[in-house]
Amino acid sequence: MKRILSACLMLACGLVLAASSSTSPVLPNASPHQSVGTVNCASSTCHGAVAPWTGSNVQQNEYTTWSRLDKHAKAYAVLLNAQSRSIAAKLGLKNGAENAPECLDCHAHNPPPAQRGERHMLSDGVGCEACHGPADKWIRSHTAPGATHADNVAKGMYPTEKPVEQAKLCLSCHVGDNSRFVSHRIMGAGHPRLSFELDTFAQLAPAHYKIDDDWHKRKGDYDSVRLWAIGQALASRNQLDALADPKRGRDGLFPELALFDCHACHHPMSERKWTPRLGVGPGRMRLNDSNLLMLRAIVRATDPAGANAFSAQVAQLHQAVAGNTASGTAGRSADPLALASALSATIQRYIDKLEQQRFTPLMQRAVLLGLIDEARRQQFSDYAGAEQAYMAISSLSSSLAKQGALGGAAGVAEMNRKLAALRVSLANEDAFKPDVFASGLQGLSRTISLQAN
Ligand code: HEC
Ligand code: HEC
Ligand code: HEC
Ligand code: HEC
Incomplete structure (x- = not known):
């Protein structure tokens, strides 16, 4: 993560519309x-x-x-x-x-x-x-x-040039899918936690190709923000599918722990970290919702009419996973695995839509401000969510900067300075302080809003 954090500021990104695929090619x-x-x-x-x-x-x-x-x-x-x-x-x-x-x-x-x-x-x-x-x-x-x-x-x-296919490819190794997976057993034996954001990593890998006019002519359009969004949606789906899969989702008496927030378990007992943010009571495990959090902001900006229903579906899953009983259902909680599958299907519909989505600067700014609003609502209390938020903001703001929509050199410099400060709060995941991160994030909102006028 340190390497990623120091490398992903204001990188260049290109733009486009890849024709959507009818049948999905095998990996x-x-x-x-x-x-x-x-x-x-x-x-x-x-x-x-x-x-x-x-x-x-x-x-x-x-x-x-x-x-x-x-x-x-x-x-x-x-x-x-x-x-x-x-x-x-x-x-x-x-x-x-x-x-x-x-x-x-x-x-x-x-x-x-x-x-x-x-x-x-x-x-x-x-x-x-x-x-x-x-x-x-x-x-x-x-x-x-x-x-x-x-x-x-x-x-x-x-077809590596198609955003959904590229996402499937990279995520198959960097997040895991039904062909390969880093389980908690493998992590427990010493494998690093996998941390991935598609656009950031695509920028970070030493480029052996150039997205230029000639590339566009042969391969279509390229939109780094769409790549980010599709990466988030697909990572969420991979996680839900793993949860619902009887082979990958279980380990003995327990569910597969790698699908949950690592620091829900891995923190000193003296440290009181519980927050009510997911509507999940204290003393329960919570899913790693870092990708779902990003996706919620994406849905809010691209499908405002469907946003409440989407958020409700996510909230329902969290509560069912924790065994909360829904009010009015006489002590019986919904089946979390059925909810995971249903949410996965909803997300697939969003993936199909995102494939065609154009992220205008206005929409990119809306996503950015949406993420900052999540900070105000204390949604980044888990390290994995904060890490994704950082990579998202870095990626979105570099896209805005490239389009001249971040207020010229002065705006870009201010953004870079604030992102650098934010990065410091992520340097050590075991010492992560959510409030420091959240206030750093809120400090960005002025920079972004100012440039809108
Ligand atoms: C980790 C995945 C990965 C590996 C490994 C990889 N590539 Fe690529 N390559 C990509 C992606 C992603 C693109 C950009 C999308 C595209 O043009 O299809 C790309 C693009 C290309 C292009 C197209 C450039 C263009 O303008 O159309 C060539 C040629 C290429 N790679 C050759 C290679 C060769 C040769 C190797 C091995 C030495 C290699 N790649 C290894 C992922 C990879
Ligand atoms: C077949 C599995 C596989 C695929 C597919 C794959 N990667 Fe990787 N990737 C790895 C492994 C394994 C490493 C770690 C290698 C190491 O540490 O030496 C890695 C490392 C990286 C790194 C370096 C990370 C760091 O910490 O410096 C980047 C960036 C990266 N991959 C991006 C991508 C992107 C973008 C794609 C899709 C275009 C992709 N990878 C596809 C397996 C894969
Ligand atoms: C689902 C794919 C996947 C599987 C399975 C997997 N790895 Fe990895 N591994 C990765 C990726 C991706 C990285 C790079 C993480 C990063 O830098 O973001 C990595 C990183 C590592 C690293 C750290 C490398 C470095 O450069 O610091 C080691 C060591 C490692 N893996 C060993 C193993 C061993 C041993 C196994 C089998 C028990 C294994 N991996 C299984 C995907 C995988
Ligand atoms: C539900 C609780 C829970 C979650 C969630 C969880 N772990 Fe664990 N983890 C454990 C337990 C229990 C052990 C075994 C501890 C022991 O042997 O002392 C363990 C062991 C480990 C170890 C080995 C530590 C050692 O002492 O050798 C590592 C590394 C680790 N986990 C990493 C992770 C990562 C990374 C994540 C998130 C992807 C994660 N864990 C999520 C409960 C959890």
């Missing part, structure tokens, strides 16, 4: 096609140039950028380090982390053996085909004169 790890191996992309006349080419649609130094700068290239090597050895020992993985599917599924491109070509190597980590899809059907044809992106996609290239 690269579940593709029926063969993976040929990263080495096939690495030649200096393919993607292994030392510097970007001019006069080419793409940079052609993608491999060089990835292998030298991108942490995905080191994802497998991580499994050989002391931390991974310790995790593997605690989990009783006899052949080490580097041979365990529980680890390889995210730290490498790990398709079933039948889908691995001769030159496919797990030690390439998260290589080209882990994101762009197995290449055996398109590796030769994708450079042929006249080959279009649609041709490539038809042959198994994964």
Whole structure:
């Protein structure tokens, strides 16, 4: 998180409308096609140039950028380090982390053996085909004169340019889905807590592509705020689906603890932290609602008429999870898993809408002010929510700045100063002080509102 926090101020972002997909392509790890191996992309006349080419649609130094700068290239090597050895020992993985599917599924491109070509190597980590899809059907044809992106996609290239597909891809490893997951057992053995925001991470990964006019012509429009919004909606869905899934959602007598707020349990007993914010009484577990909180602000700005119903559905879930009895239902609480599934379906409808949503500067400002209002209503008392709020605000304000809607250089400088102060309050999650964070956040509202006039 520290790395993320120091890197995500006022980054450049681009804009667009990707055509919505009719059928959802399968993720690269579940593709029926063969993976040929990263080495096939690495030649200096393919993607292994030392510097970007001019006069080419793409940079052609993608491999060089990835292998030298991108942490995905080191994802497998991580499994050989002391931390991974310790995790593997605690989990009783006899052949080490580097041979365990529980680890390889995210730290490498790990398709079933039948889908691995001769030159496919797990030690390439998260290589080209882990994101762009197995290449055996398109590796030769994708450079042929006249080959279009649609041709490539038809042959198994994964459509990374589409916001929903990109979100599914990144979240499958960074949040977890039904193909891979970091459980509380794995975290208990020493795996870091996963913390992710799609737009921030997309900006943070060393860019091996350039969203320019040529990209827009081939791939459509790009809107970083929409990417953020879709990331939040999909992360919420992944969490609810995990909760409702009998395999992932349970661990012995308990639900899967990784789906709950870590600091609901992990804090000293002498520290009194309970707040009534979710309508959940003291001494109960609460879901990690960091993504749902962001989504609520998104729904308020994009669908004001549906906002109350959405908030009510979320509130109902929280209460059912905690076993609160709804007033008037004679001591019986609603089934939390059924509510989780219903909310997941509602969110899918929002995802379909968000795919087409244009976030005007006015709407971006409304989302920002909505988030600040949540601070006034003490909604960021959990670290994970505060962390998401910070990344959201940073991402939204950098988008506004790019569109000249943050009051020119002076407005941007003031925003940067205030964001830097906010960041300090997030530096140590074990020492997080919600009121300090909330007042820092409220201090932003003047900067944002001033620029509206
Ligand atoms: C659901 C995907 C997923 C699974 C499963 C998974 N990891 Fe990870 N792991 C990640 C991600 C994503 C990160 C990077 C977190 C970040 O920096 O935001 C990470 C980070 C790590 C780190 C810290 C790396 C660093 O650079 O500091 C170690 C060590 C690690 N994982 C080991 C393991 C081991 C061992 C296993 C198997 C027991 C495992 N992981 C399973 C996704 C996963
Ligand atoms: C972690 C996921 C990930 C990995 C790993 C990855 N890419 Fe990408 N790549 C993306 C995303 C996201 C985009 C931007 C969306 C798009 O253009 O489809 C992209 C875009 C590209 C583009 C298109 C640029 C354009 O203008 O159309 C090329 C070419 C490319 N990547 C090549 C590679 C090569 C070669 C490798 C391996 C050395 C690689 N990528 C590894 C995610 C990844
Ligand atoms: C196959 C699993 C997988 C996929 C898909 C994936 N990642 Fe990752 N990502 C990882 C792992 C594992 C790490 C940690 C590597 C390490 O610590 O060396 C990581 C690290 C990162 C980091 C570095 C984080 C840090 O702490 O510095 C960024 C940024 C990132 N990923 C962004 C993305 C984005 C954006 C996408 C989608 C375009 C994506 N990732 C897709 C597995 C994945
Ligand atoms: C419902 C309560 C609860 C929640 C929620 C919870 N944990 Fe835990 N956690 C525990 C318990 C109980 C243990 C075992 C403690 C022990 O062995 O002393 C534990 C152990 C751990 C450990 C190992 C500590 C050690 O002593 O070795 C880590 C790390 C950890 N949890 C991280 C997390 C993270 C990260 C989250 C959020 C994603 C989380 N926990 C959510 C209850 C919880």
